[in-house]
Amino acid sequence: MGETIFHSYKNQVYADLARQHNINNLFNDLEFPNNKSSLYYTPGFNRALNNVVWKRPYELCSSPQFIVKEANRFDLDQGQLGNCWFISAVSMITQNATIFERVCPLDQTYDKRYYAGIFHFRFWQFGKWIDVVVDDYLPTINNRLIFCQNIKEPNEFWAALLEKAYAKLSYSYEGTDAGQTTDALIDMTGGIEESFNTKDVKDKEQFWYTIGTALKHDAMIGCSISSDPTEREAKMINGLVKGHAYAVTAAVRVKLTSGEIVQIIRCRNPWGNEVEWNGTWSDEDKTRWNTVDPYSREQLHYEKKGDGEFWMLYSDWLKNFEQVQICNLSPDSFKGQHIAQQGKHITWCLMQFDGAWIMGQTSGGCGQPKIETFFTNPQYSINITKTDIESGDDLCTVICSCLQTYTRQKRQQTGGQQAEEYINLRLYRIKDSIDISQITQDYKFYPKDLERQGDTGPYINKREVTGRFRLKPGNYILIPSTYQQDREGQFLIRVFTEGEATGKSLNIEHLDKGSPSLKAAKEKYEFHDGKSQNQKFTILQWYDKLPESQQKLLKYSGYATVTVGVLCCVGHCGRKYCCMKKDRNSQSTSMKNPNKN
CATH class of the missing domain: 3.90.70.10 (Cysteine proteinases)
Structure with a gap:
C-alpha cells in the first residue's frame, strides 16, 4: 500500500513517550484520564458504570499478552457497550493482514523487559492517518473487563486496547456506543x-x-x-x-x-x-x-x-x-496516488477537498423554496479526460463522497445529540458552451450552465454519503449541501475515478498561511485563554494555537462562528485589526488589539 505518514494525535509522539517510560515508571495518559469523563458524557449512561475500577492487565492476570498466537475475528467479544458496529468492523480487518498491522502495530508486547504501560493504534481521519497513544488502564467491575474482550483467551488484550484508542478518538467510551459499521471501517482503512x-x-x-x-x-x-x-x-x-x-x-x-x-x-x-x-x-x-x-x-x-x-x-x-x-479499500494516501488491487491493475485517480458550510455565505440548503440559494453552496469542478481501462463503452467510473468531519467532537459538546446533518451530494455536467478556461476560483455555476447527472440519494443524516456514476469525459461540478439552509458544518469531498481526472475547488479559501498578506501581518495582539494574560501573538501564532477543527473552519471565511464561541475576522474583510470577542458562557479564546479601544 506504499509508505504511510502517521500524524501524532494530540501531539503525543509514541516513540518519545515509550523511551521516557519503563516497567518502573509506567505511562499514565493524562489526555484520556482514568475517570468518569473517559467513560461517558451524559448522565443516563453512567447507571451501569458506577462501580468501575480502572486496572492494568498485570492486575487482572499473571501473564498478559498483547496477542495470543495471532489475531483473528474470533478474538472479539462485545461487552456492555452498544458498539457492535465497531466490533464487527474490527473483526473484518483481522482478515486482511496488511490493514490489520497498519491499524494495530504488532511490535507491542507485555514482555517485562520492554513493557512501559503504553500502546498505540492508527486510524484514518479526514484524509490523513493519525497515531493514537493510550495507557493500558482498562475499565473493570469485579476484576473483569466490562467492554471488548477475548472470552476464550482472557489474557489477550489487543482488542480491548484498540477499543480504548477508538474511544479516546471519540472523546469517551460512550462516544462509540452507536454508529455505522462502515464508519469504523472507513476510520481503519481510509476506504x-x-x-x-x-x-x-x-x-x-x-x-x-x-x-x-x-x-x-x-x-x-x-x-x-x-x-x-x-x-x-x-x-x-x-x-x-x-x-x-x-x-x-x-x-x-x-x-x-x-x-x-x-x-x-x-x-x-x-x-x-x-x-x-x-x-x-x-x-x-x-x-x-x-x-x-x-x-x-x-x-x-x-x-x-x-x-x-x-x-x-x-x-x-x-x-x-x-x-x-x-x-471499498483505497490507498491510505490520496491526491493522485495509484494502486493495484489483487494482481489486477486498477488505477484510481484520487482527489479530495476540505470544505465548510458557513451560515449566510455557503450554506444554501437544498434549494427549497428558491433554487438559487442551492447554488451558493460550495462547488468543486471535475475534469474527466479518460475512460475506464477495460470498460469498452467510452465511460468512466466515478465514485464521489461527502464525509462530515468532527461529528464526534460536536456530539460530545452537545451532550450526545445527533451530530450529523441531513446531507446530499449532487453532480452536474457543465454545458459544452461554457469556456472552462475562463472560470476563476470564485466563479459560481447556476442552472443555465449545467445539466444534472445524479446525486447520492435522499438527504440523510449519515456521516458520509456516496454515489457511483458512469460518466462521459467532460467537465462536471459537485455541490454538497445540507437539507436546511444556514446549517453549519465541515466536510471532506473525495472523488475516485478509474480514468485520469483533475479537479479544483471553486471556493475562495480565505485563510492561506502562506499568503503575502498574512506573512506581512506583523502586528501583535493580546491573547486571552483564561489561563494567561497580556501575552502577545501575531495572527498566525494565534491561529496555530487553535484546535485543528477550528483552524479548518476559519479557513473558509473571513468571518466564521467557531463551535466554542469565537467570532473572528482574519483580516480579509478589509478591516485593519482582528477582533476576538469572548462569550462569557463559553470556554472561548479572545484576542484584542492593544492599541485600539
Whole structure:
C-alpha cells in the first residue's frame, strides 16, 4: 500500500513517550484520564458504570499478552457497550493482514523487559492517518473487563486496547456506543462506503456479483436488520438480531452431491457466541450440510459450534437483512496516488477537498423554496479526460463522497445529540458552451450552465454519503449541501475515478498561511485563554494555537462562528485589526488589539 505518514494525535509522539517510560515508571495518559469523563458524557449512561475500577492487565492476570498466537475475528467479544458496529468492523480487518498491522502495530508486547504501560493504534481521519497513544488502564467491575474482550483467551488484550484508542478518538467510551459499521471501517482503512437497501435490489444476480467481486477485492461488508426505535438488538425467532451489525465474510456457490448449485453467504455476529441464524444452512442444519461432500465442507470451514459465525442461503440473506454496507479499500494516501488491487491493475485517480458550510455565505440548503440559494453552496469542478481501462463503452467510473468531519467532537459538546446533518451530494455536467478556461476560483455555476447527472440519494443524516456514476469525459461540478439552509458544518469531498481526472475547488479559501498578506501581518495582539494574560501573538501564532477543527473552519471565511464561541475576522474583510470577542458562557479564546479601544 506504499509508505504511510502517521500524524501524532494530540501531539503525543509514541516513540518519545515509550523511551521516557519503563516497567518502573509506567505511562499514565493524562489526555484520556482514568475517570468518569473517559467513560461517558451524559448522565443516563453512567447507571451501569458506577462501580468501575480502572486496572492494568498485570492486575487482572499473571501473564498478559498483547496477542495470543495471532489475531483473528474470533478474538472479539462485545461487552456492555452498544458498539457492535465497531466490533464487527474490527473483526473484518483481522482478515486482511496488511490493514490489520497498519491499524494495530504488532511490535507491542507485555514482555517485562520492554513493557512501559503504553500502546498505540492508527486510524484514518479526514484524509490523513493519525497515531493514537493510550495507557493500558482498562475499565473493570469485579476484576473483569466490562467492554471488548477475548472470552476464550482472557489474557489477550489487543482488542480491548484498540477499543480504548477508538474511544479516546471519540472523546469517551460512550462516544462509540452507536454508529455505522462502515464508519469504523472507513476510520481503519481510509476506504469508501457504498450503501444498499436489499428491498431496492431488482437484479439479484447482479447484486450477488457485486458482493462477490467486492469480497475478492478485500472489501469489507456489513449488514443489518432494521429495528423499531423502542427495540435495542432484539432477537428474532430465526436467531438473527434486529438493529445489530453483522460482518459478511464469504459468498460462494456450492455444488451439492445431487449436482445442484446453491448460493450461500457467511456472516458473523460480533457477540461471538451461540446467537446465530437457525434456519436453512445454519450450523444445526445437518440435512443440508450432509449434501455437501466432506472436502467442500472443510474448504468452507463448516463447524457446528456457537462462535457467532454461520452460513445462510443468499435468498434468505436478502429476505432478512435490509441494509448492506460495503467499504471499498483505497490507498491510505490520496491526491493522485495509484494502486493495484489483487494482481489486477486498477488505477484510481484520487482527489479530495476540505470544505465548510458557513451560515449566510455557503450554506444554501437544498434549494427549497428558491433554487438559487442551492447554488451558493460550495462547488468543486471535475475534469474527466479518460475512460475506464477495460470498460469498452467510452465511460468512466466515478465514485464521489461527502464525509462530515468532527461529528464526534460536536456530539460530545452537545451532550450526545445527533451530530450529523441531513446531507446530499449532487453532480452536474457543465454545458459544452461554457469556456472552462475562463472560470476563476470564485466563479459560481447556476442552472443555465449545467445539466444534472445524479446525486447520492435522499438527504440523510449519515456521516458520509456516496454515489457511483458512469460518466462521459467532460467537465462536471459537485455541490454538497445540507437539507436546511444556514446549517453549519465541515466536510471532506473525495472523488475516485478509474480514468485520469483533475479537479479544483471553486471556493475562495480565505485563510492561506502562506499568503503575502498574512506573512506581512506583523502586528501583535493580546491573547486571552483564561489561563494567561497580556501575552502577545501575531495572527498566525494565534491561529496555530487553535484546535485543528477550528483552524479548518476559519479557513473558509473571513468571518466564521467557531463551535466554542469565537467570532473572528482574519483580516480579509478589509478591516485593519482582528477582533476576538469572548462569550462569557463559553470556554472561548479572545484576542484584542492593544492599541485600539
